[in-house]
Amino acid sequence: xxxxxxEDVMNLGYKDDVVEVKNGYARNYLIPTGKAIMASPSALKVxxxxxxxxxHKIAKIKGDAxxxxxxxxxxxxxxxxxxxxxxxxxxxxxxxxxxxxLAKLGHEVDRKIIKVDNVxxxxxxxxxxxxxxxxxxxxxFEVISENAPKQEAPVVEEAPAxxxxxxxEEAPAxxxxxxxxxxx
Numbered sequence: 001x002x003x004x005x006x007e008d009v010m011n012l013g014y015k016d017d018v019v020e021v022k023n024g025y026a027r028n029y030l031i032p033t034g035k036a037i038m039a040s041p042s043a044l045k046v047x048x049x050x051x052x053x054x055x056h057k058i059a060k061i062k063g064d065a066x067x068x069x070x071x072x073x074x075x076x077x078x079x080x081x082x083x084x085x086x087x088x089x090x091x092x093x094x095x096x097x098x099x100x101x102l103a104k105l106g107h108e109v110d111r112k113i114i115k116v117d118n119v120x121x122x123x124x125x126x127x128x129x130x131x132x133x134x135x136x137x138x139x140x141f142e143v144i145s146e147n148a149p150k151q152e153a154p155v156v157e158e159a160p161a162x163x164x165x166x167x168x169e170e171a172p173a174x175x176x177x178x179x180x181x182x183x184x
Contacts, residue, residue, distance in 0.1 A: 001026045002039035004047055009035055010112070014133040016047060065132035068107070072129065077101045077141035083122060093119040093143050098127050101141070119143060 001023045005013050009030070013019045018039050021030065030036035037043055051058075079097050081089045095114035102109050109129055116127040122143050129137045 003030060003036040004039050004043055005030075005036050007035055016051060018044070018047070062132050062134060065135040068131055069129075069135050069137045072102075072107055072137045072139065075102075075105065075107075075139055077139060079141055079143050080146040081122075081143055082147065083145040087122040087145065089120050089122070089143065093125075095127070098139065098141060102129075102139075 002018060002020055003026050005015055005017050005019060008014045012021070026036065026038070031038065077098065079093055079101055081091075081093055081097075083089050093116075095111040095116055098114050098116060099109055099111040113130045114127055115130060117125065119125055122145060124140065124142045127139045127141060129139060131137065
């Protein structure tokens, strides 16, 4: 069934997209909740006219999203999480933590537009911030242990001189002993 989305639906499409979905999904969820309408010929004509009239507004929104994307380039986040001794995180790091770290840097981003894989171990990862349907920014982030001691600059000390053990010389080869005469 073809429908027209009235708002962004995660993993399906963006507002004013015409998408094909299964009949039950459209009739039982999308249409009753007001997230979509059926794509009848008259509804498609109305959509085309609305898009034509809103073209300059859509261009401005896209331009704003590109400006935000430019300001977010080059950002690298460090997120601390509680871990066990083996580096496994208690719980996981998700879009909430990334949104909080971005807010600390002055970038207010809704957590719903941040896509991140399931992060359950320490390491380096990448999150994608989908600012507009055509504008996305990849943000690298590192997950570190909250209870790990802060690493300081390593102190280099002179190692004591190690004396070499004397090398033993090889023993002289033993010459074959004379064979005893065989008893007859």
